Amino acid sequence: MSSKLEFRKLPPLKALKGFEAATRHQSIRDAATELCLTHPAISHQVQLIEGALGVQLFAQEGRHIVSTEEGRVLYPYVRSAFESLLEGVEAVHRHALDKPLRVQTYVTASIRWLARRVPQFLHAHPEIKLTLSTCAVEWDFDDIHADVGLVYCEGVPDPAKFHWVPLFEYALFPVCSPGLLQKIGPDPSLAGLMQQPLVAIYTEVQNWDAWFTSAGTVFEPKVPYLMVDTLAVALEMALNGEGVALVNGPFVDQDLATGRLVRPFDHVATCPGSWGLICRKDMKDNLRIRTFIDWMTAHVANPG
Amino acid sequence: MSSKLEFRKLPPLKALKGFEAATRHQSIRDAATELCLTHPAISHQVQLIEGALGVQLFAQEGRHIVSTEEGRVLYPYVRSAFESLLEGVEAVHRHALDKPLRVQTYVTASIRWLARRVPQFLHAHPEIKLTLSTCAVEWDFDDIHADVGLVYCEGVPDPAKFHWVPLFEYALFPVCSPGLLQKIGPDPSLAGLMQQPLVAIYTEVQNWDAWFTSAGTVFEPKVPYLMVDTLAVALEMALNGEGVALVNGPFVDQDLATGRLVRPFDHVATCPGSWGLICRKDMKDNLRIRTFIDWMTAHVANPG
């Protein structure tokens, strides 16, 4: 490891910005303007450095200032220090971009939402790499193995730890194949729907109850559930005409648009909470993460 | 002139010290110790930079911290920035030493005090160059053309503008040649002295009066003054036996030691104020100036 630096000899670093700008402009006021400060601030910063070095850096010439010889000697070193720092910042950002952005979400959101949008995102930002990983059904955002998560949250995640950007509502509505809808009848009733094979998800059995309740009926299933473990499977079944699935987000837009799935009822049960993007609070300004979140937010607002 | 730097992208400069030390030690606490701070300070500095860059720089590994890849990428740039600054500070100091130190004083102090000491000083500090300039009788320290002045001040110069180091008292005592003393008589009286040709300086005629008064007599000169414009000339006259001169500082030590001059009376009239070194307050930490003042102070305290 490198040896200790003699920090004691360093002038006040913050004031160096003022010196740099003042030297470049040969003007206290112009330097102040550039740095969005007032001229006494720059004046003071310069005096701080002069005091620290025990050397005069500027001389008053008429009503202007002129760098002294010492000032001219010092300038290139300060300049190159700043340039080195800027290079460092750039290098870190380049490096940060090189590492793939790790996105995690549930199976269904991955298959039926992200799978279609991630390629567009990557096309818009070819400098960013991305790994998409899918995780078990019951899952909390895992900030060790992921940078961003697309998750459903009932409330708002602890703002002290997480940055949370809601994307869309947790809206429940049933879907089925056009064939099944015909079988049920052209103008189905809630009671009629209850007699169809309903596809339910282990962990969200209560959703059917919630939907029927919000639609104004007591839910009394006439036929056993088809129990599956993820919505993706439920939808597959619905697509195959095996039953009616209950969708909890914008995961069937494409199928509805193409007519592969239809909505037997218009009723939507809006549940508390929402789908959104989550990341560690202290990572929210990470360039890749911010880019991803911004792009997805804009995409949802205006699906272009 | 060089182009504008993008300061907005710079991380908080002050905190970079903390990052540098923390990276070097791979330890928050050790960094804190090195910088004479407490560990929360370093912790905070590191987090500041992480926030500014939107990147994690350290990862907790067990109870220690380890630089992340980003931290390792950033470090060399920060390091070289600091090194550049340190070089700059050195260059300025070297340069400051290259410029001759401009010392000003009155004719007599120059001839009879500095002329003997400056060579010793230059010998002790061969890296320092020096120009000694002598100025008119009535003279205030001129901070445009001089770095340091050896001057007599009745009070203390405005401490807001000047750095003032008293060196010795303004002590008046008469001297003459051994020949003249013999002529006056072996055990002279004040009245007898008054009958000798007294050498006075235009601008300090009142000094003789002050001396006789403090010696306990009313000054009533019996013989016209020999009026000259500087003490140096007065002393030359005294050396030649032409009269009695009144010395106002340690300007005849050598002549007294060798016996070329003698003091007809032991009485010394100490006047208010003193001789001392003066420089601009904002220059007092200038390396050459500080070195000069320190050396002279030590020399007066212990003439070695």
Add this chain to the structure above:
DNA sequence: AGGCATTGGTAAAAGAAATTGACCTGTTCG
């Protein structure tokens, strides 16, 4: 010349930081 805009410097006050102290959590080691 004389008035006026411009440039810096100065000092006190306000405002924004960094830093500390006290406390907490988790890890390691005997």
Add this chain to the structure above:
DNA sequence: CGAACAGGTCAATTTCTTTTACCAATGCCT
């Protein structure tokens, strides 16, 4: 298991920065 240790957190303090007014000096323009 408990003591020693490494870091993190938060509020309170202290320390810097910056600003707001004000001044003096310079140069420009009638």
